[in-house]
Structure formats: structure tokens, C-alpha cells
Amino acid sequence: MKYFLQRIAFYLFTAWAAITLNFFIPRLVPGDPVQSLIAKFRGQLSTEAINSLYVLFGLDDNKGLWAQYVDYWKQLFQGDLGLSFTFFPSPVADIIGDALPWTVLLVGITTVISFLIGTGLGVFAGWRRGSWTDGLLPVTTFFSSVPYFWLGIIAIYLLTGPDSFFPSSGGFESSLVPAWDQYFIPSALQHSLLPALTILISSVSGWILSMRNMMVTVSSEDYITVAHAKGLSERRVAVSYAARNALLPNISGFALSLGFIVGGTLLVEIVFSYPGLGFILLQALGAKDYPLMQGIFLVITISVLVANLLADLAYLLLDPRTRKEG
Amino acid sequence: ACGDSPNSNNANNANKSSVDFLKIGMPNGTQTENHNPFAGTSSANALGYKWMIYEPLTQWNPVRPAEPAIPWLASGVKWADDYKSAEVTVRDNATWSDGQKLTAEDVAYTFNLLKSNEALNQNAIPFDQITVAGNVVKVTFKTPQFVNQNKIMASTPIVPKHIWEKISDPATDINKTPVGSGPYTLKSFTQAGVTLSVRTEGYWGTVPQVKELRYVSYADNNAQGTALANGDSEWSFVFLPNPKATFIDKDPEHHKVWAPGVLGIHGLYINTTIKPFDDVKLRQAMNMVINRTDIFTQAEASYFHPEIKSVTGLPPGAGDAFIAPEYKGKEFSNDVEGAKALLQSAGYKLNGKVLSDPSGKPVKIKLSDPAPWSDYQTSLEIIKSNFAEIGIEATVEKPNQDVWDKNVQTGAFEASMRWTNGGATPYDIYQTVMDGDLLKPIGTAAQQGNFGRFKSPEATAALTAYKNATSDEARTTAMNQIQKVFVEQAPMFPVGADNVGAAYSDKNWTGWPTDEDPYSGAQPTQPYVSLIIGKLKPANS
Amino acid sequence: MEPVLEIRNLNVEYGLGDKAVRAVRDVNLTLHRGEVLGLAGESGSGKSTLAYGLTRLLAPPGVITGGEVVYHPEKGDPYDVLGLSDKALRAFRWAETAIVFQGAMNSLNPVHKISTQLTDVLKAHDPKMSEHSRNARAREMLKLVGISPDRMDAYPHQLSGGMRQRVMIGMALILQPQVVIMDEPTTALDVVMQRQILGQLIELRERLGFSVIFITHDLSLLVEFSNRIAIMYGGRIVEEAPAATIYRDALHPYSRGLLSSFPALRGPRRELAGIPGSPPDLAGMPTGCSFHPRCPKAFEPCPTHIPVLGRPDSPDGAARSVACWLHPTEQPVG
């Protein structure tokens, strides 16, 4: 129990430190939301608007950084993430609430699928080492090194078009209203296919490789030889003995990768105009939108920490050895 | 629950043979629901649909800025000679989409709203008294508003008093169910886009034939470009590199690009406090060698920033009416030899490929602009090679946008491509470049303009005179004076004009403004959109 | 006596080609029904390799380069284990020949319960068996090796080393195989535990009648527990005889060296002579008798001619064999 309290204290500390850094680092950057807005419009917005914008954003009274920091924590404890500048006056919480499901669904599901497929292929390649499956490796290595935005852009160019099944952008058909019905869901799926494939292709190989290596390592363990000696079917040895054990180290990697869902795929969402959080984060970064940035960073921080916790727990569940008391 | 799905009518739509909607796109990234017409950050503003819901008092054609304004919600506007007051007669047949009648009270309320909320008064208009007499609103101002007349009359969305007076903070309200006087009402807002449907009753004008407007905000220019090429967008304003290849050729019959210039320009600002660029002769020579045609064709894809030909920096078309008599017909000529001669006469030496100033120091210049602005970057690359022809070694720097912005404002730059403000007269252009009132010492941010720290009392005086003039003659005199200073002193090298055009497809809808009939600008986010939409007809009818 | 397992000219190499290590060379060995055959020899002399090679369980780069392993089932004709198809070999393994490996911790899969690991043998070899009877059988086996059946659901790490080793023995016996191969099953255990386990094994053998190949370094243990002992050196069997015979009267100088290297706990303290020299390099084996560089009695045929394992011309020669030029053989074995 003391251990758990320690872990929790540790996580709280990490969260605090990360949030604090996330507060201060962006504020070291010159410029402010108003200047960014003006620059963004490049002439579409008259310089006369500057004053009104400062008033609008509430940036006209100059508060010290420290006072802002204190305010930020006060707000945070009230569950208030503040108002976004880029999307003024939308509350940050609403923006995140709108975008997060998209990211979680697209990247999250893709990550899961990628992990499943990659692990499956990795098990296969590791078990059948020396057969044709070794030919998978160079291909997967190649794809794991391709920048995925590059892949995405090429996919858009090659696969989308006026008559193509694949839409080039967006999360769903623009004339639809999100609802759980027979029009919306297929449309959302259709829109997520290409980005999902892109992420899949460039991330699946990582899982294949690590799983394969683990399989190779585990295959030479004594208990595998014993399993063979016991005359078990090849399937059972491969799945229940080798793969089951080889999976363990990958589980924590998987849990952590779930934590990086938001932070990791900014560009896919941009390339595909996908209405997710990564895309919004990039806009917030460009616009010096501190409240929004902080809100998203908070989400990332929490999700990484939760993923860490999950990794711990998953290990505890899957590896009986760690369940040992004492 | 499928029956009450908000999408159920979509199934019917799909089956219809004729298209009764228009797909409009903008490359403005994610949008969150905000239909507040005053907020610059609102989705209504970013996508432009606020002008389909709310209307201005008059319509003004930026392509022909000198033409008189078209009455819109106002049946007439009468400015005092000194432009310190105006009388607005409000149309009496307009109704709000909730059925209430639009009155002069609403107009007065709107002006009062701006007056009392600095946050909403984006053009910083110095309102004074606002009074109502019957259907006439009389507005007075603290200073003459000649140069701002269109911002007041043609760019202020009129909002219903009976709704807005209940809103506690109009600056931060997202105006969830917008009630306006325009031809459309909001149908739905989703992350994928906004849909407006045409008003079935109560609109004062002809009801547009486009039954539904579907707005989509794309992540960036590329996505928007792809959407245009695919036909996912029928109307947009976006920079298309090589529009022929990327857009027009995809459907040459219907895909069109129209980009008329307006009174707002882009050019190379020179920091006039830095030696040797404080030397007028040097600046003139540099100005002479810039190859504006190359920039137009290579950096601006032959359309986006229409090439500025007049030495006054005024764009073709929109600016023609304002060019001073002495500069009529005088055009930039990309005259390397002339520039060399000029430099020689001013004591500069060109030995081999290096130009030295009279003190013997080689002339070098740093050009800077943020990297993501690829047309500026391309322009700088071209300018760099142009300068090399007269022995000036230019280097291109690509600071981060914020850094660049700060550098430009505080005067910590040597030369930079930037835009000017735009307006109904050339005043805004010249003010941004030369106004001594905006002059700030190096190191202090000059937010409003005069980034090059150009010090010219004549220019400042002429600009003030123009703004406050009470007669057209006085204005013309002042404008000629302003242009003279601009041409002779070359404080900034104009390159291209802003455009108010669009990329569109007339596959489904025709009636767009063209060179032949430039009845308005064509950007889908400007006040004149309700004017355009009213003229669109189904292509196959 | 009736043989169960006959190893004929078995050759095993690690790797192939020039760099190959010939770990087992021309080994001929017969295991009889119901006996405990002890296998001793220097570290690296190929004992484990031989044991694994029997059922083709050697890890890469092990290759069986020749020979045959003939198995005599209780009923039916003998057949060559090395010639079985994969499927047949799987069916053969554990049902006919079970192996207890050296490290029990590594032999049990750490993530599966003991019960799972016991019952999946049954599932694989007799798919028709009901789950209930599988569990019953597993319990029975645990009881047999002296572990309370309520430890069925324990994970390997929750058991002590001795218990794990006993689970492995129980698992080896679960299909009532004819042959049990035990590779240093008790090296890591203390003597009390060691005796407990071996005692149980001997007792079970008497009850169930299987044969055991028992590999260990501990000669005292071997002498005490096995019927016959084979001594390996440099990949070959150098001597093979009943346990008592070897202990009292080893013929091969290497066997003698081994027997004079361990101290006795009881009785007078005897002289410990040891074996001079160092073990041979299997990749570059000495010519002739591989023991000759260390052999105090080496004479002229030793460096050049490989002695053949055969019956010595001693009085009890019929029951034993040796590969040494000091004891010219009358007839080669096999």
C-alpha cells in the first residue's frame, strides 16, 4: 500500500512538473495571440483591430507571469480550462470535448488494430523464422522509417479523387450531423479509412519487429523446448507458450503508445483535415493560444500518466510473477 | 430512432437529380461553433457565412472602389461634407428571420453596441452621437470618416436589438441561434461543416435559388486545393500554386479562377534607418530591378497577387482611378541598366559582382519572412537574384512567424515582404507605409504601420490632409502629394495587390462576377456574398 | 534383458562444416526395460546433447548427423525415432519418452498455472479425455510426487525449487512413458531434498516399471541410485557397466580418475587423485583416443587409433564394455 501511495505521489509530482513546464515554456515565446491572429490573416484583418482584440481576449491588463500561474491553478481546481483565443470565446473544455473523441477513435482504434496485427504478424514471423516470412522484415522496416505524413499525402494524391471511394479530408460527410445513425456512422468510417491505413502501415511494422524479436528470444527458452518435448501441437506451443510470454514486454509498450495517441499524430490529422485534437493542438501552437495549448497538454499529460499506470497494472495482471507478494 | 435522425432527409437529398445546394470551402482549420458576427475568431467570420445571415447597410464593390455604394439594408446613406456625420435611411421591408420587423432602432442599437464595446469595434471607429428619427438613424463621429465610410456602412453587420439586448456579454457570446435579416438561416453546425438553408419567407430581396449552403473548413491550403480539384468545394478563396494544373485542368469547362486586385498591396518593406538603405537613390535603384513579372508568375501562380505595374504601387483595376496625373501610364520596367547608372551617379561602385556604397562598404541586405509563407519566400528568392544583378548580396532568412512579427514591429529587420492595410481608398495602403503618426523609435513596437521607420513630414501631412479633407479636390491634391513622396522616396517596393477573387466551379451554378462583369469581389467571406448568391442560377436551367 | 531404447552410432554436431562441434560421436547405448542407466562424465562431454538428441529436441544449431534411435514399444515392432514424421514424433514424445530438464524454474512456463501445464499434455495426447478426468489425473500425479493437490492452481514461482522439480517429475510420469530421461534433476537442490526426490522416483519406477536415463555429475549419487552407469568423455561413451562394477573396478583410466576425485563422507578418508590435464576442445579433438593426452597409462596405439567400445576380456566382461587399448575388446558392442 505504501508502494501504491508512493506511486501515486510520484505520478502527482510528475503531473505537476509537466503542467508547470507546459505553462511556462510556451510563454517564453515572443508574440501573443493577437499578434499571431493579425499575422495569420496577412492583411485580411486591419491593424486597427489590434486594440479591440486585446480588449476582447482580456489581455489588456498586464498580469505578471506568476499571477497568471496562480490563476491557472485556481481555475484548474475549479475544473475550468479557460477560453480559447483561436476559437474565442469557446471554452477550451468544449473544444477538447469535441475533438478528443475523433482522435481517440481514429488513432486509438488504429493503434489497437496496429498492435493486434503487428503482434500477430510478429508472432508468425518469429515462429516461422527462416521461412519466407523473413522477407516481411525489410518491407516493414522500410515502412516504419517512412514519415507518415509523406505516406498520407501520397495516399491522398493516389487514392482520392472525384470518383474515389476515399474522401480526401474531414471526419465525415459535411452535410451530415453527428448522430448514431445509418448515415453518419458509415460516413465516419469511410472518412477514417485512409488516415487509419496510413497510420497503420507506418506503425504496424514497429510492433511486428519487436514482437518477432521477442518471439525469437522466447523461442530459445527452456520451457519452449519442454513444451515441444511434451508433444503439444505446434499451435499450442506457438500461441500459448511462446507468444503468450513474448507478449509481456510489448504490453507496456502498447499501454504507453496509447498515452501518445494525442501527441503523436499531429500531422496525420492535418494532412487529412481530420477534426481531432492533434490538429487543434497545432493550430493552438501557431496562434499562441495558451489556454488551449495547456488544455491539450493537460489531456496528454493525464493520458500518458494513465497509460503508465495501465502499463503497470497490465503487467501486474498478465505476469503472475509480479503478483508475488513479498 | 432512425426516423428522427437529423440526417434522415439526407437520404432524399442524395436521390435528387438537380443540385440545389452550393459547397463552399475555406482553408481555415478547425472551427468551433460561434455565430457571433462581431467576433473575428468566430466560425461565422472564418467561413464567411455571417454575411449570409446578417447584412450591412450598403454594399460596396472593392473591385471598383470608386463606384458608388449600393443601398442594401439602408435605402440611402447621406454623409456630411466633412464626413463627421451620416444619415442612414433604413429600408422598411426587411424582417428578421424570427419574423420581427427590422427598424432604425436595430441599426442604432448595432452602432451603439460597437461604440460601447471596444472589443467589438474592430475598426476602431470613433462613434459619437447616434440618434433615431423615424426610419432615419443619424450617426456622428469624433473625426472625419471619409476613409472609413465603407467600413462603417458596408462592413458592419446589423443585428436585431430585441435579441442582442438580452445578451449579457456580446463580445463573448456565441450567438447559438442567430437571427438575422439575410437570405439564409442556420441549419446545422458540426465539426465537418456548417449548413445554411435559404429563408422561405420574409426576406426583403429576391430569394436566392440556392436552397442550401454547405460550408466546410479545410485544414490548410493543400486540403482546400484538393477539395476544389475534386469538386468537393465549389467556391473558395485559397492560394493555388499553378492553378491551371492543380485546379482548372481537372475540369477546364467549369473550374474558374478570378482574382481582381483591390486597394491593399504586398511589397518589400525596407528599414530606412539602416545604412546604406537610408539613401533614397539606392532604394530607387533597388526598386527598379525587382522583377515583378517573375514574382507574379512564379511566386503568385500568375494570379494570386495581381502584379503591380504602376509606379505608384496602386493595383491595376481598383487603383486606376486614383493614380496621380503625373504617374498615369508610368510603369515599373525592371530596368537593370538604369539602376546601375543611377547608382553610379550616386557614388556607388560596381566592381564585378559587388556593389560598394560611397564609403566603400559592399552593400548587403538580409531579406526575411516566415518560412510557411511560401509565396513570400519565393518572392524573396526572386528578389534576391534581382538584387544580385546590381551587385547587392541578399540573404534570405526564415525566422519563426512570431519572431519575424516582433522584428518587423520593432524595426529589427533590414527588408521584409509584408502586406498593407486595405480600404476603399489608397489611403490605407500609404498610411501603413508612410504615416509619421505611426512612427515609433527602433525597439518600440509599431503595431499599426510604418515598420520601415520612414520619416517624411510631407507624407504625414498629406495623409492627414486626405483623411480630414472635406472636398474631392482637396483629397485629390493630397493623394497626388502622397503618391509623389511614395514614388520618389521608395520607402517600400510594391510587388503585388491583394485580391478579392475566388476559385469556383460553375458546373452547378452560374452568374459569378467576372472580368466582364465585375459587379463585386468574389471572396466567400466578404459582405458582398449575399449579393453574389442572389445572382447565382442553376447551370442546367 | 529386453531393450527399450537402442542408440546406434548416434552423431550430433553443433553447426555444420569446418566449424562444427561434434558433441556426440558414434554413441551406442542400450537402455533396458525397467533399469536406471546412469550417465556421467566431464562437463561438456555431451551428456545433455545425447539426451536431447534422442527425441530431436536440440536447439539450433544442433544437427543430428547420423545414427538411429530405435524404440521398442511394449507391444508391436521397434521403430526408429529419428525417422518419425513431425506428427508422429509429437505423439511419441512424452507418451513414450519424457524428459526432466535440469532447471525446473526454466522448464515451467512462468505465466501458466501448474494445473494448465499438467493438463495440456493430456489434452494434446488424448483429446477425448474429459476435463474432469484430466484434472483428476493431474491431482493424482501431484499426490504421487508428494505435493498437495491444492497447489494445482499455483504458479511456478510460488513453489520452492524442490517442489518445482517434483512437479516436473510428476508431469514426466503423467502419460506413463516407457522411458524417462533426467538431466541433472537435482543439481540445484540440497541433499535432503535431493534424496527425497530420488527416493520417490525409484519407488515410482518400481511401481510403474519405466526405465530411466539419469544424468549427473554426482558420482556418489549415481553409484547409489542406478543399475548401470555409462561414462562419457569427449562425446563418446568410454565405459559402461553395472554400477557396482564401475565403482569397485573401473577399467577405463578416465572412469578411474573420476572415481578417485570425489571425497567420501563415510569411512576412512581416502586418497583423492583427480585427473590431470584439461578437458578436450570438442572442435579440435585429439587424434586417437581423445583421453590420451591426459592418460597416465597412454601407450603407443592411443595417440593414433580410436579405441572401440567393446567387451573387455575380463571375467565379468560379458556385462560390461569399455573403449580403451589397455583392454582389447573381443567384440564391438552393437
Next chain:
Amino acid sequence: MTIPTSSTAQVIPGQGAMAAPEPAKPAKAKRQRFLFLKNKKAAFGLIILGVYVLFAIIGPWVTPYDPDARSNDLIQPPSADHWFGTTHLGQDVFSQVLDGTRPVVFVGFLAGTIATVLSVIIGITAGYLGGKTDDTLSALSNVFLVIPAIPLMIIITSILDNASNLLIALIIGLTSWSWNARVLRAQTLSLRRRDYIEASRATGEKTWRIIGFELLPNLTAVIASGFIGTVIFAVLSLITLAFIGIVSAAGWNWGTILFWAQGQQALAQGAWWWFVPAGLAIAFLGTALSLINFAIDEFVSPRLRSAGKTKLKTASGGTVRMRIGFTPVLSNSAEPHTHARAIPINTDGATPVARKVGN
């Protein structure tokens, strides 16, 4: 009765006349050293990497054109004059790719080095010292793990006016060490209780020496693959930053090429030659590094090394595939023999063998 004990000389092997002559030693050492190159993956990876490094060094001098120079050949497809075609300004894409190799390789390796050094220092110290130091350092690396790298880099680079490649490498290096530090810490934790570490402590070694000379060499494989992983990460980060126009130092890198190509919608214009080569260059560099990584893994871990060999050559030139659980059997004929003749086995036991058995 007095028991004589054997003399030392008698029982200690490897002495005097009894010792077998040692095989020639240097030959063996040499074989070991070049073993790494014998690995086909390693050799291939190293060759590709070598080409990249070569062009990183000489690239800017051998470009056929000035990569900045404009010409009148706008958007030309690949030709003998312009191998990778030209840009919208008539610049030679091939020259840009060559010229862009240096910053990519430089930033990749410098950032990789910085991150590796940091992760080694932090990870090993935390793992070895444990206690408060461990808690503090783990918290530190967790904080860096939690802060999303790319956004952090975007923010930091935008603080800098005109970030140079050096600075970018520094930023990438300083923000991307945490993952490796975690891995190293875990490895160190498992190594720290090894007997040989305890033994060197018992010998009286100082702590820093134990870390530097006993632990570190045993972590080479982990460090090396961490290094390579970080290099790949750094390259991709640099490309990404350049692609979205954040990193913009003067000069070319592959990200800048992609940035321009994308800004000009090269693919939509049909100018695939402008967009494709830079991406492929990245992918091949990454592939080369990954291949080297595998090879290091297999080389350093004896387990993977022997398990990595899946085929053996027989003397007669045939090959034998190794399988775990089913040792190949070579019959006396030269024919490779990986599976035995299929003999149906009856449930009642005996099946005669094709070969004649019995005396």
C-alpha cells in the same frame, strides 16, 4: 592413519606437459571483430549509411547545380540535365536532395548522441544508485516523457530566432532522451544485482568506476539500439519540423524540400519527382539504421546470434533449416533431411520403420 592429499600439480589441469597446445589466438580475435560485417543485414545497412554519410560530407560540393539557383526550367520532370527534375523556381531537386543530406545526417547523429549521452547518464545513475536519486531522476525523465516531444520542439524552436541546425539538434537531443533513459534504468536495475557487479564492489571499486567500466560495457547493445532509435527519431523530427515550416534555417534539408513541394502542391501539379525522392531518402536512411540495429542486437546477444542462424550449409552444399523443437536429422546420404519419412503411428503403439531395424 595419515591421509596424503594429492599435490596441486597433479590435479590442476592445464599445466606442464599435459596442457594441450593452444590454437593460434590472433586469428580468432580477428574473426570476432569482422563477424559483425559478416551479418548481411549489418553489411547492407552500413553500406547505405556509408553512402549517406559520404554525401553528407561531400554533398554540397558535388551538387550539379546550386540548389538555390533559379532557372527557366520550371517544374520539369526528371531528365538527363535534372535527374530529379526541377521546382517551381527551376531549382534542381537532385541538388537540393544532395545538399540536404548534410543537415539531416548532422542533426540526426548529433541529436542522437546528445540524447544517448543524457539517457546513459540519467538512466544508469538512477538505476545504479537507486533510492532518492532514482526517484528524482525517474520523475525527471517521466516529466520529459509526458511532455509531448514534437509540440515541445515546436515551441522551443519558435523561441529561437532563425534556429541553426546545431540548435535544432540540441533541442531534439535535449527533449528526446527520456525513453531511452527509462529503458536503461530498467536494464541497469537488473544488472546491478548481478554477481560481477557485486564482485567488483567487493573488490573495492569506486562507484563511478563500477558504473563506467563494469555496467556500461554490458549495456552496449541497449545503448546502441537506443542511439539508433533516437537518430531515426531525430531525423523524422527534423523532417517534420521543417515540413510544417517551423525549422527554417538557411539551407536545405529533405524536410524543406517536402515543405516547398507541399506548399506548391507538387503532387497535385503532377510533379511527383519533387515530392517523392526526399521521402524515399528518409525511408532508406531509416531502413539502413534499422538494419544496423538488428545486426547489433543479434551480434551482441549470443542468444539472438545463434538463434539468428536459421540455415546451415552441409558439406555437400545443401542447406538445412533449423527449427526449434525439431532438430534436423541428416541421414547418411548427402540429401538434406529436415523431416523424417512420414510414418503413421497407431494408437496402439508400434509402427515398423522403413529402415531395417534389429540385429
Next chain:
Amino acid sequence: MTSIQDAKAPAGEVVLEAIGLTKHFPVRRRLRQFFTREQNAVHAVDDVNLTLRRGQVVALVGESGSGKSTVARLLAQLYPRTGGDIRLHGETTKVKGGSAFRAYAARVQMIFQDPFASLNPVHTIRYHLTRSLKIHGNAGKTDDDLENALRDLLTRVSLTPAERYLDKFPHELSGGQRQRVAIARALGADPEALLADEPVSMLDVSIRLGVLNLLRDLKERLNLAILYITHDIASARYFADQTLVMYAGRMVEGGDSETVTQTPAHPYTRLLIDSAPDPDRLAGDVNPLDEDRGNGEPPSLIRPPSGCRFHPRCPAAMARCKTDLPIRLEIGDVPGHWAACWLYDEATVASATPGEAAAK
């Protein structure tokens, strides 16, 4: 018996002494124990007394997990002790690190249990030995001195010619050779006491013999005090002057080796000796130990049995054994032979029921 006389070396000066040495390893609490106040610990070593003298070998035997290695590591100061005292030449020493630890290490060196694990695979033999010499200032001043010292070391452990071994890596050596390198490394510090933790358990009999002879030789030539930990009781008899028996963290019997191995007093020692394999007890006449004797698992060290820790398994257990911790009792057959067992307390035996005592 004449052999006893012979095996007994003249009692030398005391080098290292442990008095009441105790080590408890704290155990992480379980969740449900959070609210109870008890703090669990593995009682690995409890109240151990031990004396190492110059030129003498003390053997420590006992079952797996009885705390033998822990004693060695405590003596080497690799673990902080929970209680008790370690005296080096009569002086209490407690060192944790730094120069004090090095000074201690110069006098007391440890050989680890597993020769395959205790040499760093990435370093050559030369490196291992050089470090040991340098740390303790035995490397001399010049390279030649060092080279000579290295040769000297290797010669001492009979790895000759030295140059053949110096530049090898551990994996290139056989187990016996590695073991000797480990010994050489310990000798490099020129220690007075050597703590050898199962130095031969992994080796086959012929190599095992070589190592033991080497240790004996060192003891005699260098007058070392040696602690020899082993499972192999026969080798303790053969090699050690004194033998101590441990059970579940406590010493249960001690005395000179021949006596302890031939006439064991404590029931556990007897069980141990009876269990040891004996080639003279040939197959066929196998006499498996009666089921009830010494059967059962080793006790939990977290909650060790009360009283005598062996009592749950002891065939001769009496009522007192369950409650009272036995004290060291002289057996009386040979001077210095003692056992911690109530069977040797006449009063206890007398008060016990006749049936119980008869088991003796």
C-alpha cells in the same frame, strides 16, 4: 581416530569474528496488511557467531536458503547488518562505502557463489586482476611491476603460463579456470580472510577437486583464514578444519569437521549427513529415508517456527523445543563440539516423556 588429530590445524590468531550477527530483509507489505501494524521481514540470519582464524578453514553447510550466502555477504560488508557485530582483529567494523570499505576489502575478500556470473563478460582476465591489484595498491609502480604481480597471481592459482590466460575473456575459460580467476582476483587484494561461497558447486568432480586443493594450498602457504560455504558435506569433511551447520538462519551445530560429519549431534545435521549420497549404499539396497523423517518443506523465514526452528520436522522434538530457543550445548565427545539442541540438556531430556527422549 588419528585422522582428527591430523586435520586439526594449530589454532591461529583470530582474524574475523561475527558475534550475534543478524540480518532481516524487510518484505513489501501486502495490501491487506496495510492496516495492521506488523512489518514483515525475512529472518535470513539470526544470532550467528563465527570465528575465522589464520590458516584455518571453516566450512558452513546447511540447506538451501538457510542464510549461508547472507552470512558471507554480511562478513564482506556487502549488506548492512540488522544486528550483531563483526570484528576484524577484535575491532568492531561497520563500513558502507568509500575508503573505509576499500580498506576493509583489502583485508577481507569474497569469492562469489557462481563463477559464471561473477566475472564481467566484457572484460579480460587481465583487467579483472589489474583492478584488484591497483585498488589495493599491490600493482607496484611500473608496468613491469604490474606484469610481474599479475603473473605471480596467476601462478599462485596455477594458471600457467600466465600469458595464455591474461588476455582471455571469461567465456573462453572453463568453469574451473574461471573459478581460479575469481580466487586470483580475491588474492590480488592480499587479504587475510577469504569468504568462499560455494566455489565449486557448478563444477564436475575432477575440476572441483582441483579448486579445493588450491584453496587448501593457499591456506597453508599464505596463512589465510577461509570461510568455505558448501552443500557438499563430504568436501567439508575433506577440506575444512571446522564445520558449522546452519538451519533456517541459525547455527545449529559446530565443531571440528571430522567430528561433525562422523558423529553428528543435532537431528538436522544427522538428517543432512544421512541424506548425502553414499556410493557404498548401492542401488538395489536403496533404503529411502523413512517417510516421516525430515520430510516436509523448509520453514518460512518470514514467520520462523517458535522455539527450535527445526522442531516441526524433528523426529525427536520435545515439548520444550516448541517454545524455547535452544542454546549452544557442549556435546562433550570432542572439545569444541556443540549443538543448539535441547536433547543435550540433561534437565530437559529428563523432564520429557520417556517416549520422546528415546528417539535420541
